[in-house]
Amino acid sequence: xxxxxxxxxxxxxxxxxxxxxxxxxxxxxxxxxxxxxxxxxxxxxxxxxxxxxxxxxxxxxxxxxxxxxxxxxxxxxxxxxxxxxxxxxxxxxxxxxxxxxxxxxxxxxxxxxxxxxxxxxxxxxxxxxxxxxxxxxxxxxxxxxxxxxxxxxxxxxxxxxxxxxxxxxxxxxxxxxxxxxxxxxxxxxxxxxxxxxxxxxxxxxxxxxxxxxxxxxxxxxxxxxxxxxxxxxxxxxxxxxxxxxxxxxxxxxxxxxxxxxxxxxxxxxxxxxxxxxxxxxxxxxxxxxxxxxxxxxxxxxxxxxxxxxxxxxxxxxxxxxxxxxxxxxxxxxxxxxxxxxxxxxxxxxxxxxxxxxxxxxxxxxxxxxxxxxxxxxxxxxxxxxxxxxxxxxxxxxxxxxxxxxxxxxxxxxxxxxxxxxxxxxxxxxxxxxxxxxxxxxxxxxx
Numbered sequence: 001x002x003x004x005x006x007x008x009x010x011x012x013x014x015x016x017x018x019x020x021x022x023x024x025x026x027x028x029x030x031x032x033x034x035x036x037x038x039x040x041x042x043x044x045x046x047x048x049x050x051x052x053x054x055x056x057x058x059x060x061x062x063x064x065x066x067x068x069x070x071x072x073x074x075x076x077x078x079x080x081x082x083x084x085x086x087x088x089x090x091x092x093x094x095x096x097x098x099x100x101x102x103x104x105x106x107x108x109x110x111x112x113x114x115x116x117x118x119x120x121x122x123x124x125x126x127x128x129x130x131x132x133x134x135x136x137x138x139x140x141x142x143x144x145x146x147x148x149x150x151x152x153x154x155x156x157x158x159x160x161x162x163x164x165x166x167x168x169x170x171x172x173x174x175x176x177x178x179x180x181x182x183x184x185x186x187x188x189x190x191x192x193x194x195x196x197x198x199x200x201x202x203x204x205x206x207x208x209x210x211x212x213x214x215x216x217x218x219x220x221x222x223x224x225x226x227x228x229x230x231x232x233x234x235x236x237x238x239x240x241x242x243x244x245x246x247x248x249x250x251x252x253x254x255x256x257x258x259x260x261x262x263x264x265x266x267x268x269x270x271x272x273x274x275x276x277x278x279x280x281x282x283x284x285x286x287x288x289x290x291x292x293x294x295x296x297x298x299x300x301x302x303x304x305x306x307x308x309x310x311x312x313x314x315x316x317x318x319x320x321x322x323x324x325x326x327x328x329x330x331x332x333x334x335x336x337x338x339x340x341x342x343x344x345x346x347x348x349x350x351x352x353x354x355x356x357x358x359x360x361x362x363x364x365x366x367x368x369x370x371x372x373x374x375x376x377x378x379x380x381x382x383x384x385x386x387x388x389x390x391x392x393x394x395x396x397x398x399x400x401x402x403x404x405x406x407x408x409x410x411x412x413x414x415x416x417x418x419x420x421x422x423x424x425x426x427x428x429x430x431x432x433x434x435x436x437x438x439x440x441x442x443x444x445x446x
Contacts, residue, residue: 002027002028002031002033005024005027006024009024018044018046018047018048018050018051021040021044021045021046021047021051022044022048022050022051022054024040025037025040025041025044025051025054025055025058026054026058028040028058029054029055029057029058029061032061034058034059034068037055037058038055038058038071041055049081049082049083049086052075052079052086053083053085053086053089055075056072056075056076056086056089056090057089059071059072059075059093060072060089060090060092060093060096069093069094069097069099072089072090072093073090076089076090084110084112084113084114084116084117087106087107087110087117088114088116088117088120090106091103091106091107091117091120091121091124092120094106095120095121095123095124095127100124100125100128100130103121103124104121107121113144113147114147115147115148115149115150115153118137118138118140118141118144118147118149118153119149119150119152119153119156121137122134122137122138122141122153122156122157122160123152123156125137125160126156126159126160126163129163131159131160131161131163131164132160132164134156134157134160135157135160135161135164135166135169138153138157138160138173141153142176148180149176149180149182150182151182151185151187151188154173154176154177154180154182154188154191155187155188155191157173158170158173158188158191158192158194158195159191159194159195161173161195161198161199162191162194162195162198162199163198164392165198165199165200165392166199166394167196167199167200167201167394168394170192170195170196170199174192174195177192186218186220186221187220189208189221190218190220190221190224192205192208193205193208193209193221193224193225193228194224194228196208197224197225197227197228197231197232198228200232202228202229202232202234205225205228206225209221209224209225217250219250219251219252219253219256222241222245222250222256223253223255223256225241226238226241226242226245226256227258229241235269239269242256242273253283254277254283254284254285254286254289257273257274257276257277257283257289257292258288258289258292267296267297267300267302270292270293270296271293274289274293277289287318287320287321288320290309290313290317290321291318291320291321291323291324292324293306293309294306294309294310294321294324294325294328295324295325295327295328297309297328298324298325298327298328298329298331298332299327299328299331301328301331301332303325303328303329303332303334303337304337306324306325306328307325307337310322310325317344318348319345319348319349319352322341322344322345322348323345323355325337325341326338326341326342326345326355326358326359327358329341329362330358330361330362330365333362333365333366334362335362335363335366335368338358338359338362339359339362342355342356342358342359351382351384353379353384353385353386353387354386356375356376356378356379356384356386357379357386359375360372360375360376360379363375388403388404388405388406389403389404390402390403390404
């Protein structure tokens with residue numbers, strides 16, 4: 001087809017204009033023939049903004065090798081004039097290439113920005129794990145004159161709130177949404193359900209689910225609500241909603257099965273639905289489905305059953321499968337199985353510090369201090385460090401952040417004193433923490 005288009009293009013020599021040339025360049029780009037597009041672009045007698053932007057986007061399309069970012073940047077710098085799409089294309093390219101710093105520099109240099117510019121940067125920071133910065137960008141956007149968020153902006157910024165469990169920020173954004181035409185959008189409502197559920201507001205999430213769609217619930221919203229219940233350990237509610245969805249004639253997909261069974265803790269129900277999934281030939285069974293089932297059995301103490309299931313897999317188990325099994329071994333103190341799982345996992349992911357830590361904790365909880373210490377030394381020799389645990393709480397509109405072993409908080413002495421008193425009281429009533437024998441960065445947390 002592209003050959004026929006080129007023949008026709010070559011025959012209409014006298015009638016060619018900038019539109020014709022640009023259309024031919026665009027055709028090559030759509031067929032992923034970037035070199036041919038580049039050659040034709042360089043032959044163009046006249047170029048306009050659309051021509052330049054078309055070639056830049058061609059260099060930056062996802063399936064171009066390494067995004068051809070250098071060629072795109074060189075072309076961008078040669079442009080006699082630039083419009084907002086020119087800047088947006090380059091910013092997107094840098095984000096896709098993992099260079100958020102350069103994207104941010106270009107973003108700040110833009111003479112004018114539109115909603116796509118702002119949303120692209122917000123999404124880029126979220127993808128980079130910098131959700132707080134994403135919220136700051138959104139605040140700057142609100143202060144900018146004439147730029148209003150669109151559906152994509154709200155979905156992204158609500159994802160940032162979800163990542164931070166920022167309920168107060170989520171509330172504020174919800175209030176902004178209620179004043180726009182996007183308040184009834186399916187994607188926005190699904191994002192709100194996800195945000196409220198991640199922030200622990202399950203009742204509000206369910207109200208959004210029941211009221212927000214006015215009978216137009218799609219599969220995404222069902223999956224989101226089922227996952228919310230499962231994530232918070234409300235297995236009965238998750239399964240009940242799953243059945244309700246099926247009774248209404250809505251066909252579950254691969255994500256639904258993961259959502260229904262991954263955290264619910266109902267092993268028999270999970271096995272039943274996994275069997276349904278296997279029999280449904282229209283759904284491709286993925287590695288994370290197997291991981292869910294292994295994790296489900298492992299957390300319920302059915303470690304041997306989980307191991308037998310792994311042995312029967314029709315393919316080589318992935319790191320996620322062995323990781324789920326190792327977590328189950330840790331919860332139930334199964335040292336022998338845990339050692340085997342860790343060995344297989346380290347063969348697949350030799351630099352995974354979490355695996356060393358989990359196996360070390362399994363040894364420590366069973367009193368095998370030498371083995372635990374040996375693993376810690378091995379981690380040190382390899383230069384591996386566990387990411388320290390971090391939590392935060394919002395009190396009086398102020399966020400208090402706590403990191404393992406950090407005593408920099410202004411009221412650290414009082415906080416640690418209260419925690420110690422609570423721990424003593426818990427032991428008196430017979431509670432034994434899962435972390436009583438956990439090794440953290442060279443010392444025991446007891």
